[in-house]
Amino acid sequence: xxxxxxxxxxxxxxxxxxxxxxxxxxxxxxxxxxxxxxxxxxxxxxxxxxxxxxxxxxxxxxxxxxxxxxxxxxxxxxxxxxxxxxxxxxxxxxxxxxxxxxxxxxxxxxxxxxxxxxxxxxxxxxxxxxxxxxxxxxxxxxxxxxxxxxxxxxxxxxxxxxxxxxxxxxxxxxxxxxxxxxxxxxxxxxxxxxxxxxxxxxxxxxxxxxxxxxxxxxxxxxxxxxxxxxxxxxxxxxxxxxxxxxxxxxxxxxxxxxxxxxxxxxxxxxxxxxxxxxxxxxxxxxxxxxxxxxxxxxxxxxxxxxxxxxxxxxxxxxxxxxxxxxxxxxxxxxxxxxxxxxxxxxxxxxxxxxxxxxxx
Amino acid sequence: xxxxxxxxxxxxxxxxxxxxxxxxxxxxxxxxxxxxxxxxxxxxxxxxxxxxxxxxxxxxxxxxxxxxxxxxxxxxxxxxxxxxxxxxxxxxxxxxxxxxxxxxxxxxxxxxxxxxxxxxxxxxxxxxxxxxxxxxxxxxxxxxxxxxxxxxxxxxxxxxxxxxxxxxxxxxxxxxxxxxxxxxxxxxxxxxxxxxxxxxxxxxxxxxxxxxxxxxxxxxxxxxxxxxxxxxxxxxxxxxxxxxxxxxxxxxxxxxxxxxxxxxxxxxxxxxxxxxxxxxxxxxxxxxxxxxxxxxxxxxxxxxxxxxxxxxxxxxxxxxxxxxxxxxxxxxxxxxxxxxxxxxxxxxxxxxxxxxxxxxxxxxxxxxxxxxxxxxxxxxxxxxxxxxxxxx
Numbered sequence: 001x002x003x004x005x006x007x008x009x010x011x012x013x014x015x016x017x018x019x020x021x022x023x024x025x026x027x028x029x030x031x032x033x034x035x036x037x038x039x040x041x042x043x044x045x046x047x048x049x050x051x052x053x054x055x056x057x058x059x060x061x062x063x064x065x066x067x068x069x070x071x072x073x074x075x076x077x078x079x080x081x082x083x084x085x086x087x088x089x090x091x092x093x094x095x096x097x098x099x100x101x102x103x104x105x106x107x108x109x110x111x112x113x114x115x116x117x118x119x120x121x122x123x124x125x126x127x128x129x130x131x132x133x134x135x136x137x138x139x140x141x142x143x144x145x146x147x148x149x150x151x152x153x154x155x156x157x158x159x160x161x162x163x164x165x166x167x168x169x170x171x172x173x174x175x176x177x178x179x180x181x182x183x184x185x186x187x188x189x190x191x192x193x194x195x196x197x198x199x200x201x202x203x204x205x206x207x208x209x210x211x212x213x214x215x216x217x218x219x220x221x222x223x224x225x226x227x228x229x230x231x232x233x234x235x236x237x238x239x240x241x242x243x244x245x246x247x248x249x250x251x252x253x254x255x256x257x258x259x260x261x262x263x264x265x266x267x268x269x270x271x272x273x274x275x276x277x278x279x280x281x282x283x284x285x286x287x288x289x290x291x292x293x294x295x296x297x298x299x300x301x302x303x304x305x306x307x308x309x310x311x312x313x314x315x316x317x318x319x320x321x322x323x324x325x326x327x328x329x330x331x332x333x334x335x336x337x338x339x340x341x342x343x344x345x346x347x348x349x350x351x352x353x354x355x356x357x358x359x360x
Numbered sequence: 361x362x363x364x365x366x367x368x369x370x371x372x373x374x375x376x377x378x379x380x381x382x383x384x385x386x387x388x389x390x391x392x393x394x395x396x397x398x399x400x401x402x403x404x405x406x407x408x409x410x411x412x413x414x415x416x417x418x419x420x421x422x423x424x425x426x427x428x429x430x431x432x433x434x435x436x437x438x439x440x441x442x443x444x445x446x447x448x449x450x451x452x453x454x455x456x457x458x459x460x461x462x463x464x465x466x467x468x469x470x471x472x473x474x475x476x477x478x479x480x481x482x483x484x485x486x487x488x489x490x491x492x493x494x495x496x497x498x499x500x501x502x503x504x505x506x507x508x509x510x511x512x513x514x515x516x517x518x519x520x521x522x523x524x525x526x527x528x529x530x531x532x533x534x535x536x537x538x539x540x541x542x543x544x545x546x547x548x549x550x551x552x553x554x555x556x557x558x559x560x561x562x563x564x565x566x567x568x569x570x571x572x573x574x575x576x577x578x579x580x581x582x583x584x585x586x587x588x589x590x591x592x593x594x595x596x597x598x599x600x601x602x603x604x605x606x607x608x609x610x611x612x613x614x615x616x617x618x619x620x621x622x623x624x625x626x627x628x629x630x631x632x633x634x635x636x637x638x639x640x641x642x643x644x645x646x647x648x649x650x651x652x653x654x655x656x657x658x659x660x661x662x663x664x665x666x667x668x669x670x671x672x673x674x675x676x677x678x679x680x681x682x683x684x685x686x687x688x689x690x691x692x693x694x695x696x697x698x699x700x701x702x703x704x705x706x707x708x709x710x711x712x713x714x715x716x717x718x719x720x721x722x723x724x725x726x727x728x729x730x731x732x733x734x735x736x737x738x739x740x741x742x743x744x745x746x747x748x749x750x751x752x
Contacts (some may be wrong), residue, residue: 079619079651081618082617082618082619082621083617083619085617085618086615086617086618086619086620089615089617090615090617113618117618117624118591118593118623118624119618119621119623120592120593120599120602120621120623121606121616121617121618121620121621122618123593124602124603124606124616125618
């Protein structure tokens with residue numbers, strides 16, 4: 001039910017509320033039912049003519065609408081989520097596209113929207129995307145889902161770890177045993193090919209140039225995040241301790257290798273798509289804290305949230321690519337979303353303690 | 361035991377049943393008129409008319425207005441009818457001839473029934489049972505799974521020969537049902553099936569029906585077609601209606617967008633059709649209508665179409681000039697409408713056939729034929745005055 005709840009506020013929910021409101025104020029475009037990709041709107045060199053609206057950025061924006069709904073129960077967020085998915089389909093001319101990872105992001109967001117709303121179109125979208133995504137699995141590189149349809153022999157973490165999360169969540173909701181088998185098979189392939197067996201650190205991909213090389217020097221935050229998320233989902237279903245151990249190892253490796261050694265803040269990984277990477281990492285790290293109560297990861301997230309809150313743009317309230325420097329404009333949706341996701345995750349981790357709740 | 365003098369009319373009934381059994385009267389034959397019977401049995405015409413009425417009620421004869429009375433083409437089981445009518449005091453003849461029948465009791469378990477849907481189904485199940493000489497026990501569950509479980513367990517304990525179950529809303533699994541399916545108990549589901557339970561089911565092809573309704577609107581020129589329903593998850597009839605709506609849109613190159621769906625209405629669930637719930641649903645409907653640009657609505661249920669109709673009226677929208685509305689199931693009115701068309705364009709489900717087939721399947725199971733299939737009952741799209749071309 002989407003009855004607005006009277007939620008007691010805390011520091012973290014206040015921050016999330018403000019950050020989300022500022023995001024909507026600057027990026028939500030009511031006439032098109034989409035999020036603007038840049039504020040102010042200008043063209044950038046990484047804008048592909050084929051993708052003027054950035055399908056997968058919109059998918060993460062959909063996730064943010066669901067985060068907000070879960071925090072405050074306001075049905076307006078679900079209405080906008082419904083419009084957004086429709087607009088993505090219309091803008092893209094179909095639900096599916098050439099990038100398997102993009103479809104996975106949208107399917108994950110659609111499934112969360114279904115959880116929140118029980119609107120069958122969201123479920124149908126998630127299942128339609130999943131059916132298409134399964135076609136991306138092939139035997140190049142010993143298995144795994146391809147990154148995109150025109151390049152079926154390039155296998156990477158972004159196209160595989162979110163697929164594990166998706167398949168596992170579909171299994172827990174709808175009980176199709178073949179989805180669980182998919183999740184376990186894909187995770188097994190990831191462990192064998194793209195996760196450092198010693199440290200648990202996750203590499204981005206392999207065979208990008210057709211030379212069977214693994215891109216070990218590509219160290220991105222979000223690859224760690226989605227593997228943590230994948231391991232958590234499988235642990236949730238099977239309760240096998242090795243999955244939880246894998247989630248801990250990768251989260252620890254991310255903290256060791258990606259945090260600023262002095263401030264502990266996560267890196268600025270660049271513009272465009274990379275602006276979203278940190279937001280994805282914190283979403284799944286927060287889930288790990290929810291499940292295990294891991295204190296060092298909780299502290300790491302808190303440090304980042306405090307830094308990011310300090311460095312928001314004073315006029316607009318938006319976060320930039322770096323969480324320890326003021327934003328540069330034009331500011332892309334990706335960076336702004338990562339900031340909002342961080343504050344939303346902190347709010348989800350710190351609901352009001354019992355003694356702070358006002359008497360109702 | 362007191363010996364009861366049979367009514368005079370029963371002598372006529374018994375004699376005609378004998379004539380049929382002996383082949384003196386065959387299916388399709390005309391039977392003697394009221395007048396002729398009154399003369400030959402030396403009774404009043406009231407008595408002979410009563411005899412023919414009883415035989416017609418039991419579907420042994422059918423009366424054709426102005427042409428006379430005929431033996432039906434498809435005769436019911438005469439031995440059982442005789443027993444049911446208290447005729448055939450000879451016990452040797454009263455042995456049931458329907459194979460597998462022991463108690464002669466059939467259970468019908470359903471959430472609820474009303475004149476828009478369910479009434480004709482009950483009517484038809486009862487009629488089929490009576491024709492086969494079976495007695496029907498009816499239990500309503502009011503849409504609650506615990507009532508359904510209790511009813512099923514109770515009826516099985518009572519020794520019913522078979523069960524016809526119309527499952528509650530939103531149920532994909534019921535341990536009591538699963539147990540009797542695994543025990544090979546004669547069970548037929550009606551209206552909807554359960555994904556988690558491999559039982560026989562007699563249902564409307566709701567996917568095709570909703571697609572037909574949606575295509576009817578597309579053919580009229582509508583592009584923004586909304587879907588309005590109670591929660592669809594785990595109610596196969598509603599899941600299929602949703603999928604039918606969705607696939608008809610994509611077949612015509614239209615997208616099924618989440619903003620076109622309102623599926624959290626609860627007022628039409630069993631026992632919930634009350635003023636407070638209706639008002640709550642109408643608030644949701646009003647916000648829904650205002651939030652997007654639909655010109656047509658597919659309502660999964662008749663009462664939702666009524667709620668939508670009054671919501672649209674309150675918003676100053678005219679049906680069908682501004683908005684078209686189509687739905688499933690309308691109350692059965694045998695009158696021809698003065699306008700020549702019924703008010704609402706709708707899918708008419710053949711409840712009579714559904715009930716008849718369900719009883720038939722139970723009997724087939726009792727004969728030892730097993731067939732865990734899903735049977736589709738044909739539906740009909742009835743054009744009404746609530747759908748038209750969208751405003752230019």
